Amino acid sequence: MSFFKKLKDKFSKTEENQEVSDKYKSGLSKTRGSFSSKINNLVARYRQVDEDFFDDLEEILIQADVGVNTVMDLVDELKMEVKRQNIKDSSMLKDVISEKLVEIYAGDEETVKAELNLQPNDLSIFLFVGVNGVGKTTSIGKLAHQLSEQGKKVVLVAGDTFRAGAIEQLDVWGQRVGVEVIKHSEGSDPAAVIYDGIQAARSRNADVLLCDTAGRLQNKVNLMNELSKVKRVIEREVPSAPHEVLLVLDATTGQNALSQAKTFSEATNVTGIVLTKLDGTAKGGIVLAIRKELNIPVKYVGLGEKVTDLEVFDAQAFVYGLFADMIESSDDESLDS
Ligand SMILES: Nc1nc2c(ncn2[C@@H]2O[C@H](COP(=O)(O)OP(=O)(O)O)[C@@H](O)[C@H]2O)c(=O)[nH]1
Ligand SMILES: [Mg+2]
Incomplete structure (x- = not known):
């Protein structure tokens, strides 16, 4: 079965999956607008898959912020796949590219979907x-909204x-x-308010404490130094915590986001x-660069x-968002080879 067909099946199967793919589709519309039209153009220009084709493909991926090393790996994989399957016709490559993008993100892991390290019977920080x-x-x-909807008791702390x-x-x-917010006044010690947040979360029997920081x-x-201190306070109160340290990065800052992560x-x-x-x-390709070059999973x-x-x-939903037009317009029979 083709990969496009596999994604099409998966994301039309249940209402929940459909909702997920719709969100990725609309959230990635800018990236898709530029990326998939370039891929379509490329395929129209080169009927044959040759060295020049791959050079141009590299250029498109780099422009989408996929990251140079990741692009090199991806193109190497694609070349091998082209040989293995004896692909001559460039239009067949769209499907292979989309499959390789998921693979390059998720590796051999079955888990293409990220999960939070939630403690089942204890406070997660x-x-x-x-x-x-x-x-x-x-x-x-x-x-906080999402976790509350799932029935979890959430407390926020204004660090x-x-x-x-x-x-x-x-x-x-x-x-x-x-949800309740634990706060101190402006200019106060962040570690102290986080400490209070932990005490409050415990006494309310909360499931999750989300800590904001400067x-x-x-x-x-x-x-x-401030972050180290906050972390020490958390560790002292709950030795297994923090259960996640989530680094927030702005995708619109491109390669700058990578240097912040470092x-x-x-x-x-x-x-x-x-x-x-x-x-x-x-330039939504930054997701792949982050995963490959930093080896830190993108969780949300x-x-x-x-x-x-x-x-x-979800790596598959992400790729669905990138190729949605092609996936949806591909007719099932021609894909069923
Ligand atoms: N379009 C868009 N805007 C976002 C997203 N996440 C945050 N923002 C906006 O980014 C701005 C800064 O967010 P804020 O949470 O205050 O950043 P902080 O300084 O890191 O706490 C706000 O205007 C948010 O509405 C997102 O996923 N998409
Ligand atoms: Mg803030």
Whole structure:
């Protein structure tokens, strides 16, 4: 069965899957608009798959921010696949490219879908880190909504005590999604409010505590010291925590996001990425670069500003979003070879 057909089947099977693919489809419309029209163009220009074809393909992938090393690996794999299947006709390659993109992301793992490290019978503590403006507070609000909808008791703690308005912004999210927010006044010690957050979460018997933090990168040393201190306080209170350190990155900042990830990884043990604003970029290939070049899983993606616009990262749904037009317009019979 062709890969397009496989994706088409999967994402039309249940209402839930359909909803997921619709979200990726609309969130990735900018990337798809540029990426899939370029691929279609490429295939129209080269009927035969040759060296020039691959050179142009490399260029398209690099422009989509896939990352040079990842592109090299991907193109090598594609060349092998072309040989193996004896593919001559370039139009057959769209399907193979989409399949390789999932493979390159997910590797040999069966898990193409990310999961949070939730503690089944205990408090889970997730720390959100990242520079100003990337979407930490917004993502916390969205995730709080999602977890509450799943029946979990969520508490938020306003650890960004530095920026004016940051505490209030989290408070507004808390009211909006109906969860409690633990806060101190502006300028107070972030580690102290996080400590209070843990005590409150415990006494309320909460399932999940989501910790916001400040992200001023102008003073890198201070920021990293502050994060270490916050982390120490969490570890002292709950030795197995934090159960996730989620680094929030803004997809529209492209390669800059990769360098932020390197800086934060040096200072703290990042367990996953929340990649926001994918809806705002035509270069959604950054997801693959992050996975391959940093070896940190993307756990969530932000696909818009609405409270429901945060999705668990799913490599197949991502690729569906990239190729949706081709997948949906492909007729089943010709694919069934
Ligand atoms: N379009 C879009 N905007 C987002 C997304 N996530 C966050 N934002 C916006 O990014 C801006 C900064 O977000 P904020 O949560 O305050 O960032 P923080 O400084 O890291 O806490 C806000 O205007 C958000 O609405 C997303 O996935 N898509
Ligand atoms: Mg914030």
